Amino acid sequence: MSSVKVAVRVRPFNSREISRESKCIIEMNGATTAITNPKVPSGTSDSIKRFNFDYSYWSHNPLDKEFSTQSMVYTDIGEEMLQHSFDGYNVCIFAYGQTGAGKSYTMMGKQESEGQEGIIPMLCKDLFRRIKETTSSDLEYTVEVSYMEIYCERVRDLLNPKNKGNLKVREHPLLGPYVEDLSKLAVTSYEDIHDLIDEGNKARTVAATNMNETSSRSHAVFTIFFTQRRHDKMTDLITEKVSKISLVDLAGSERADSTGAKGTRLKEGANINKSLTTLGKVISALAEISATKSKKSKKTDFIPYRDSVLTWLLRENLGGNSKTAMIAAISPADINYDETLSTLRYADRAKQIVCKAIVNEDANAKLIRELKEEIQKLRELLRAEGIEVCEGN
Secondary structure, three states: OEEOEEEEEEOOOOHHHHHOOOOEOEEEEOOEEEEEOOOOOOOOOOOEEEEEOOEEEEOOOOOOOOOOOHHHHHHHHHHHHHHHHHOOOOEEEEEEEEOOOOHHHHHOEOOOOOOOEOHHHHHHHHHHHHHHHHOOOOEEEEEEEEEEEEEOOEEEEOOOOOOOOOEOEEEEOOOEEEEOOOOOEEEOOHHHHHHHHHHHHHHOOEEOOOOOOOEEOOEEEEEEEEEEEEEEOOOOEEEEEEEEEEEEEOOOEOOHHHHOOOHHHHHHHHHHHHHHHHHHHHHHHHHHHHHOHHHOOHHHHOOOHHHOHHHHHOHHHOOOOOEEEEEEEEOOEHHHHHHHHHHHHHHHHHOOOEEOOOOOEOHHHHHHHHHHHHHHHHHHHHHHOOOOOOOOO
């Protein structure tokens, strides 16, 4: 069992905040993030709230020596999650925050700019580098990807935009929720993935709001299905480990009055907020269960996963069979105090969620692993008795 890893990242002021002469209300010290309430006199007990996370990334001013770059965020979170996938676990990284807080920049970045790539392209690059270094006659890999968006509670296939239909979410008895008829394409290099991401991003639904000129109006889920096939010489058996890597860029949480949304934009916002509200309820319910485990109260065991398409699809990643990390993106400006505080509270609750990740291996792989562990234990017991055993005996 492991808790959800939670990081917070603050971006520089944007042009809107600069034009309104905003003040910075965020401070970071180590893993602690502090927010100052601009409406309360400074020095009072209510003026500053502090939150402790696994990581607090100060990306506000590139000239500061504490400035956190894209690669620093990837090194802490992306590398660890990639290692878990090589160990055979499902992993998930998702970015949450208000519209324009820097989620898409953290997850996707600017692929054409050196040093500005986000977690998704860096992880894909690293994945293929490691595959190249470790492939052998006994070990081979296959990689497949899918890319979808959830827009107004409908699922669209970003790798097959011609399929305009609303794809159905189904339930598999063993593998859990999945999207029926979603394209799953085999890839053999980072270049293949880069081209597919590019294609998918062009098909994604974006629109201008007051908060952000290129606001993502949909939740995007990029999934890598990663299979390791190993030939065990000792037993002459082929074993398989399959990992699912889910990389999620959520749509921005927002208030209709801040974004100036009307008509279609307002309807979109309502759907975005519906799925994010449900995500909030799921996170709260899971955090509550983790906190009151000893009481074994059945009442708290209902989790409203099915109340939105997003939470239904992320069910395994939230409190299920997955190693999960959340990156909360926040604005530094006093004019966004309420939304920023809400994001920090959300992230604080997510820290309490406990996931029950298991290695996804076939029966052969499990048997071989358990026998090898047993042999190792017996060797150590014999060594403790002063009997030296040669390896291979």
